[in-house]
Amino acid sequence: MKTLTKKNNKSISYAKWGYIFLIPFFTIYIVFSLVPIVSTIYYSFFENYMSGLKQIGPSFIGLENYKSILFESDLPKYAFNTLFIWIIGFIPQIVVSMTLAIWFTNMRLKLKFTSFFKTVIYMPNLIMAAAFAMLFWALFSDIGPINNLLIALGYEPYSFMLEIKGTRGLIALMNFLMWFGNTTILLMAGIMGIDSSIFEAAQIDGANAWQTFWHVTIPSIKPILVYVFLTSLIGGIQMFDVPQILTNGSGGPNRTSMTMIMFLNKHLFSKNYGMAGALSVILFIVTAILSVIIYNNLTEKDSNLSNTSIKTKGGAK
Amino acid sequence: MSIQKLNKIVCYTILILLSILCLFSFYLLIVNSTRVHSQIQKGFSFLLGGNFKANLNNVLNNKDLPVIKGIINSLIVSAATAALATYFSVLTAFSIHTYDFKYKKLAFTFIMMIMMIPPQVYALGFVRWMGKLNLMDSLIPLFLPSVASPIVFYFMLSYMQSNLPKAVVEAARMDGASEFRTFNQIVIPIMKPAIAVQAIFTFVSAWNNYFIPSLIIRSAENKTLPILVAQLRSADYLKFDMGQVYMLVFLAIIPIIIIYIILSKYIVRGVAVGSVKE
Numbered sequence: 001m002k003t004l005t006k007k008n009n010k011s012i013s014y015a016k017w018g019y020i021f022l023i024p025f026f027t028i029y030i031v032f033s034l035v036p037i038v039s040t041i042y043y044s045f046f047e048n049y050m051s052g053l054k055q056i057g058p059s060f061i062g063l064e065n066y067k068s069i070l071f072e073s074d075l076p077k078y079a080f081n082t083l084f085i086w087i088i089g090f091i092p093q094i095v096v097s098m099t100l101a102i103w104f105t106n107m108r109l110k111l112k113f114t115s116f117f118k119t120v121i122y123m124p125n126l127i128m129a130a131a132f133a134m135l136f137w138a139l140f141s142d143i144g145p146i147n148n149l150l151i152a153l154g155y156e157p158y159s160f161m162l163e164i165k166g167t168r169g170l171i172a173l174m175n176f177l178m179w180f181g182n183t184t185i186l187l188m189a190g191i192m193g194i195d196s197s198i199f200e201a202a203q204i205d206g207a208n209a210w211q212t213f214w215h216v217t218i219p220s221i222k223p224i225l226v227y228v229f230l231t232s233l234i235g236g237i238q239m240f241d242v243p244q245i246l247t248n249g250s251g252g253p254n255r256t257s258m259t260m261i262m263f264l265n266k267h268l269f270s271k272n273y274g275m276a277g278a279l280s281v282i283l284f285i286v287t288a289i290l291s292v293i294i295y296n297n298l299t300e301k302d303s304n305l306s307n308t309s310i311k312t313k314g315g316a317k
Numbered sequence: 318m319s320i321q322k323l324n325k326i327v328c329y330t331i332l333i334l335l336s337i338l339c340l341f342s343f344y345l346l347i348v349n350s351t352r353v354h355s356q357i358q359k360g361f362s363f364l365l366g367g368n369f370k371a372n373l374n375n376v377l378n379n380k381d382l383p384v385i386k387g388i389i390n391s392l393i394v395s396a397a398t399a400a401l402a403t404y405f406s407v408l409t410a411f412s413i414h415t416y417d418f419k420y421k422k423l424a425f426t427f428i429m430m431i432m433m434i435p436p437q438v439y440a441l442g443f444v445r446w447m448g449k450l451n452l453m454d455s456l457i458p459l460f461l462p463s464v465a466s467p468i469v470f471y472f473m474l475s476y477m478q479s480n481l482p483k484a485v486v487e488a489a490r491m492d493g494a495s496e497f498r499t500f501n502q503i504v505i506p507i508m509k510p511a512i513a514v515q516a517i518f519t520f521v522s523a524w525n526n527y528f529i530p531s532l533i534i535r536s537a538e539n540k541t542l543p544i545l546v547a548q549l550r551s552a553d554y555l556k557f558d559m560g561q562v563y564m565l566v567f568l569a570i571i572p573i574i575i576i577y578i579i580l581s582k583y584i585v586r587g588v589a590v591g592s593v594k595e
Contacts, residue, residue, distance in 0.1 A: 020412075025470070245527075276441045
């Protein structure tokens, strides 16, 4: 009624349209995400699995699933595998991406064909991880082209899939290849967003390229760097397709390449819902903490440097 | 000047090496998809073989691998995902951008909060819930959830803030257009560039998705391409025709590569735009 008493009594409240247009999003979110999230948490407190053909549970057991997944399963080992493989992929990724981002944005260097290079290095990011892993498996298998090449060059053949270093190395290499192009573009966007007068000031003060990099570029793109680091870590925690297909779900020699999501997948397939629930909740909490850090990092008050927001895809998968 | 030149040579060398690293496996994939099993086993070649058609026929006629069905399923899921995710994300962003209502801030904060939750962490609840809804072994759970895509929403909202002045909406109202009509006929066309970029990304990620489909899909006729690729890996490879393996991988990724080569300029720009807010 308020609207009618205003001067312009033709004015209509459009607020209801705001709600109406939100209905599809929230309906679908509640049905396909919120209900599953809540029920996942709920399942985590129940003993509920198949023993042979016999169904055990569901019966409420409180935090027992958490106890057994944290202290009695091989989860610590798989968490170590996941982080280790992520780190050996991420270190070259950030070094190479930073180098390329600086080269591409360096006006004095005047590199040609940069759009070609950008196109090529981003390409692996779009490839189906399952197919990419399958391809690498075919290339690096005992009778694959890479081993043929090694023999032809006079080296001993190397069983990549039977060696811990070989399997982990291949997964890390694939993660590197899939994500360094994306990271390069993000860092470039960050560097191009820096006010050029800061660079000029540094130049006038007589800073060399290295000093400019450490004292101007790095601090200026710190929010983007933190963002890249944490989204890649979140992506790393989700690592699944590549190791799953490469090792056919076995996690490589003696499960040394088994990741946390592969472990979750195993519980889901064996219908051990209690354990799968507890593992999911643990992963959820870790991801949530990292997300909150990203969010705070990006909304840092009054910083015109915090201009990153959202990458269209997650981190390294 | 000579230092400058040396620098450039170093840069180009490294860039070329990285490009080769990126392209090498795809090149080998294409070459091997044209060769017969025995040639592939003999080793490496940089030359195309003459067996492309035979490999293609072998894969398409392989009774254990419903490839055609897989391509169709993947196309349905990816196209539906792209359409739903972009249309409804623009709609959601339009609501937050244009209207003033009481719980607007709350709705926005909620969407921002859920942005980083990966589907893997609620896969358990999702799969069991789909069982109860009778949606197991169906394609619907693979695309319908994309109506609520927080990341796409956020991209649309950022784009809208710099490209959709509220005056445009008001002008449409003056002309007597309903809110819904304004959205479909004024807002959607203005948002086309953003929709195009996000349509590509959502299409590609749906095309490549493996984790959730592998838990939902059971029967051969509903399998999508990533599941078929994974199935190939678990087959006994000693008995397997490697020409077919490379051909299936070729079929799974070539459509995306072709789209990318045509649209790469926009995609690369889209990644950068998506990451930098005005």
